[in-house]
Amino acid sequence: MGTRKSVAALTAAEKADFVAAVKALKAQTTGHNYDWFVSTHMTYFSTIDDHNYAHRSPSFLPWHRQYLVEFENALKAINPAVDLPYWNWTANRSATGAPFTSDFMGGNGSGGNGPVTTGPFAGEARWRINISATSSTSLRRAIAVRGSLPTSSNVDTVMNVSTYDASPWSSASSSGMRNRVEGGLSPDLHGRVHNWVGGHMAQTDSPNDPVFFLHHCNIDRLWSRWQRSWGYGAGRYQPGGSVSNVVDVDEALQPFGVTVSSVLDHRATYTYA
Template structure:
């Protein structure tokens, strides 16, 4: 089982493998296909709804598997934007995601308002005890603000065209997984008809939130589970 961890904890070798896989999915057009999928469903239930978290869990899982087809050792890393809040942080360095800005024409700004979320905001959201209260607070503003802060492609419907999208959404999934671990009996609650636990996810009619609700069954875990 792959362990998803903070990108800061990747070894130099792991960073090189990850960056190489990103270049591969760009050269083959795969990352652009992911951007198109996200863009085509942008206003149709994958945001501002109870399907926001399960849809993106499935989405980044499929991207992770595309990377693993290039190198099976890869586990998607995450970017914790409560800790890495500066354009000078290593995530934007020349040995990681920095060069993609110019190479792929991403137009990043790395300081656009609003600011990045804080640890206090995250912890307040983690204290919610129902899914109906948890997911809106996670999506707005904890999820939304980093999209705006990075700017460029990350602020548009085709945001998966910037690879930092996947590290950001891996962190959002990390926060959902952590909340699920602390609230194991909290049921999934639909925000409206057609967006329930057993309703199909946009793009994948054979997949539902029920299929992804237990992330451990999807073949990955998170580094927070390594802490005793």
């Protein structure tokens, strides 16, 4: 069982191991390599078989949970000691602090929305963007240009919402926790962070920036915190059943082929430090 730690708590060796595993996954040419995760996110950004699996739907949280588990397992196949770390942006809010240090994710893009210039992912020679929504082959960021990071009081507000989600089960849902996390409803804990980092993170090919996985790990941690308060059981996911074109609790999350109910209680697979 893995323990997922804050990016701010990683040792120099843990940071180096994580970066090396991510780069090894990127270098793989077949199977579920790094670029498979990028293309899968792009594909499932759209409606597939009349379902919004990954975004703008109740399954936003379980879809990304399984996506992260498969990514973490791919890293563990390279180095079993690696666990996915999380970026708690309520505590680490600087464009130059964790995780944006030269020994980990590297820093900002140059000149507004340009290529990252420091760290292991700077420039096409170190980290080539192969599958993209744009023609850019170097990782780009535009940190702190658009909007602001959510605060811990924003998080507390969302954690106090006891209802998981509400009809019409989309970005138009006007109540419930899920849309407040995802970003269709204020205070928006997820979308704002994509926009604050900018560059690739603000596009459908956002997993090209490894920071994507640290941000979504934090989103998963917050869902887990909500579940710790309100319950891990199937009854704490909505809809429970018979809502067409929405992933119900006993329906499979594609392309993973696992049901929502099977991923609700993650505590036997990993926990959060």
